[in-house]
Amino acid sequence: MIGGRATRAIVAVSLRRAAAFPDVVTLAAFICAVELPSYAPLAFAAAVGWATFGTMQRTRSDELVNLRYFAAPLYGREVARAHTLVAAVPFVSAAVLAAAVFVVRGSIAGSAPSAADWYLVAAMTFGQVVTALVAMSGALRRGRERWLYVGLALAAGLTIDGISSPATPVSLLCAAVIACALGFAALRAFGETLARYDPID
Secondary structure, three states, rough: HHHHHHHHHHHHHHHHHHHOOOOOOHHHHHHHHOOOOHHHHHHHHHHHHHHHHHHHHHHHOOOHHHHHHHHHHOOHHHHHHHHHHHHHHHHHHHHHHHHHHHHHHHHHHHHOHHHHHHHHHHHHHHHHHHHHHHHHHHHHHHHHHHHHHHHHHHHHHHHHHHHOOOOHHHHHHHHHHHHHHHHHHHHHHHHHHHOOOOOOO
């Protein structure tokens, strides 16, 4: 119970101070992938690259490295849960806004978005969130270990997006299963990274 309250408190404070609005690059990638299918691979690559390096930069610069977190009686997994939730907000918000754009466009044009459009947005959201979770661990490492996590984040996001590219129910299900497995592993790794992280070093 205490851990849950701590997680909620960190999330609330972080969302007030951080950018909780939709990620513009991710939103543009969603729209490009749906509206310009021939450019979908480029949109996938741009979105995953941005999620990787943008998340690492935000993780290094936000309150995650604040000494108060490490002086407080919190476990690494509690801080990890809170910050992964915060990291996912811009990508999920971008997906919701993209969905709203497609609905408005469809109402104006007199045609509803196709099921494939929804599958693609959902799967790309999975990819963005998992990419961010993996990248967060890399932000607190140095040298070759950091670049290893960069590679893992890029590979995870591109794999999920690639699997989902057919935009079918089966491809979405496969992407969701892989995203859940990779996301859980990334969350555990991030908690362990925080438990060992020395903010003074």
